[in-house]
Amino acid sequence: MDSKLKVYNTLTRKKELFKPQKYPFVGMYVCGPTVYSDVHLGNCRTFVSFDLIYRYLLHLGYKVRYVRNITDAGHLEGDRDEGDDKFTKKAKLEKLEPMExxxxxxIGFHEVMRLFNTLPPSIEPTATGHISEQIEMIKQIIKQGFAYEINGSVYFDVEKYSAKHNYTVLTNRLLEDLLTNTRELGGQDEKRGHLDFALWIKAKPEHIMRWPSPWGIGFPGWHIECSAMSNKYLGDHFDIHGGGMDLTATHHTNEIAQSEACHGKQPATYWLHTNMLTVNSTRMSKSAGNGFLPGELFTGNHPLLHRGYPPMTIRFFMLQAHYRSTLDFSNEALDASDKGYNRLMNAVSLLDKLKPSNQSSCDDLLSIQERCYEAMNDDFNSPVLIAELFEVVRMINSIYDGKMQATQKDLAIIKQLIQEFVFDVLGLQEVEYQAHDMSKIIDWIIQIRTEAKTNRDYTLSDKIRIGLHNLGIQLKDNKEETTWSKVL
RNA sequence: GGUCGGGUGGCCGAGUGGCUAGGCAGAGGUCUGCAAAACCUUUUACAGCGGUUCGAACCCGCUCCUGACCUCCA
Incomplete structure (x- = not known):
């Protein structure tokens, strides 16, 4: 199938037609979390965004190898290439082994990803599991002349690299500006140029995470792991490299430099970056202290939250914005998404009850389907896709109410649309109502109320309806039957 | 200070030259024993000022506001 998918490439700052280098195979690398603390909601947004991208690529029939790393070593605290990495520091703080x-x-990260219904990546490599690959790559970079060793540490020589390559391809910045504008850092630096970054860092005696290397005992720098692991599992050049926008200027810029220096080529064709989640229009981040933990969000146990929200509501909330736009977080916005999501899912739950007619008064379903694909083909525009799906919601409700007629064929298309786009692509799940026993009991109570209504015993029927409402069960009368849902 | 974005109705959020985005909230109606849901109709927009154009939220200029990156963060 001739794909019409367009993706926004940070390298070119344009939307480009997506052409994998070896159809139908797609290699996609996404920078994963640094697991030294709980993932916050902002981190989750990135992984939900790439889950959408992964799911849509799969839906289009591509054979995707999706690699997302776990950073478990080498990510430094502070802004100097010395001192502790985040794990050593946290381990001291919590009196645990770094690997604990x-x-x-x-484990926490995986649990949250499961709650958000993200598909697991094909490979989830760790930095500590690929120390030798990183060392090999560093050796190669030194051999090519783009890195130097000082006192047991190895640094990437940005100045030398920029003489032959464009160091700022991703950001379009002028190298001179970077050189002049970089803040003067306190402390003595052993690097030659202040844009240089560490490939290998000498471990101080008390540093717990340490490995032998040709340059002595140490640990790898933060950027080299992604280059080494993407290369190992996806090769010298793969199709998509992704991550949060905050990684563009530093992490990804350095990744490109390392790979280019080592293998002589750009690591990826398309660089995709997801935008930030904001709170009161300020970026949610670990250091700013305004980061929600998913657990706090589910329970509502946070000073800024009025109540808790289920994971699927939050996923839906994220998908209602485009991945390259900032998304502002507020109770009001989440309330709106919660209701919208429930409205969508209530309609989905009516699908099996729809009765076919001989004639059709539906909207043109095939053109809706086409618009769904157009939306996703336009750089994964999930908000537009969702808008189209609400047209389908309106139709489902109308058919259910008998205000619209649908043929057997219409119903088949509607069911296919819901399955493919709501479940497969958007990755939403139906709310799990109570256990089955509970539904049976409610159905039984509804039956008694229906008998009361037939007998015009409205005192009893109201008592049942109000009583159930107080327990969180909303009854909905219809000409033929009574349905129920959770109180929104 | 430098670089790059963004400012859309009560809220969130699509949209890049002419055609209803959508969700939530508000108003009216249909249905209904009541309630809810659903469906129909509907009010409040494109930061400001200029310019280009037959026509601009969309292109250009200026102004104001705001965010991100430049230092760890998805």
Missing amino acids: IVQKYT
Whole structure:
């Protein structure tokens, strides 16, 4: 199938037709979390965005190898290439082994990803599991002349690199500006140029995470792991490299430099970057202290939250904005998404009850389907897709109410649209109502109320309706039957 | 200070030259024993000022506001 998918490429700052280098195979690398603390909602947004992208590529029939790393070593605290990495520091703080920190937050991350219904990546490599690959790559970079060793540490020589390559391809910045504008850092630096960054860092005696290397005992720099692991699993050049926008200027710029220096080519064709989640229009981040933890969001246990929201509501909330736009977080916005999501899912739950007619008064379903594809083909425009799906919601409700007629064929298309776009592509899940036993009990109570209504015993029927409402069950009368849902 | 974005109705959020985005909230109606839901109709927009154009939220200029990156963060 001839794909019409267009993706926005940070390298060219344009939307480009997506052409994988070896159809139908697609290699996609996404920078994963640094597991030294709980993932916050902003992190989750990025992974939900790439889950949407992954799901849509799969839906289009591509064979995707999706690699998302776990950073469990080498990510430094502070702004100097010395001192502790985040794990060593956290381990001291919590009086645990660094790998206990890693294990704890990796499990937490996976649990949150599961709640958000993201598909697991094909490969989830860790930095500590690929120390030798990183060392090999550093050796190669030194051999090519783009890195130098000082006192057991190895640094990437940005100045030398920029003489032959464009260091600022991703950001379009002028190198001179970077050189002049970089803030003067306190402390003595052993780097030659202040844009230089560490590939390998000498471990101080008390540093716990340490590995032998040709340059002595140390640990890898933060950027080299992604270059080494993407290369190992996806090769010298793969199709998509993704991550949060905050990684563009530093992490990804350095990744490109390392890969280019080592293999002589750009690591990826398309660079995709997701935008930030904001709170009161300020970026949500760990250091700003305005980061919500998913758990706090689910329970509502946070000073800024009026109540808790289910994971699917939050996923829906994220998908209602385009991945390259900032998304502002507020109770009001989440309330709106919660209701919208429930409206969508209530309609979905009516699908099996729809009765076909001999004639059709539906809107043109095939053109709706086409518009759904157009939306997603336009750089994964999920908000537009959702707008189209609400047209389908309106139709489902109308058919259910008998105000619109649909043929067997119409119903088949509607069901296909819902399955493909609501579940497969958007990755939404139906709210799990109570256990089955509970539904049966409610159905039984509804039956008693229906008998009361037939007998015009409205005192009893109201008592049942109000009583159930107080327990969180909303009854909905219809000419033929009574349905129920959770109180919104 | 430098670089790059953004300012859309009560809120969130699409849209890049002419055609209803959508969700939530508000108003009216249909249905209904009541309630809810659903459906129909409907009010409040494109930061400001100029310019280009037959025509601009969309292109250009200026002004104001705001965010991100430049230092760890998805």
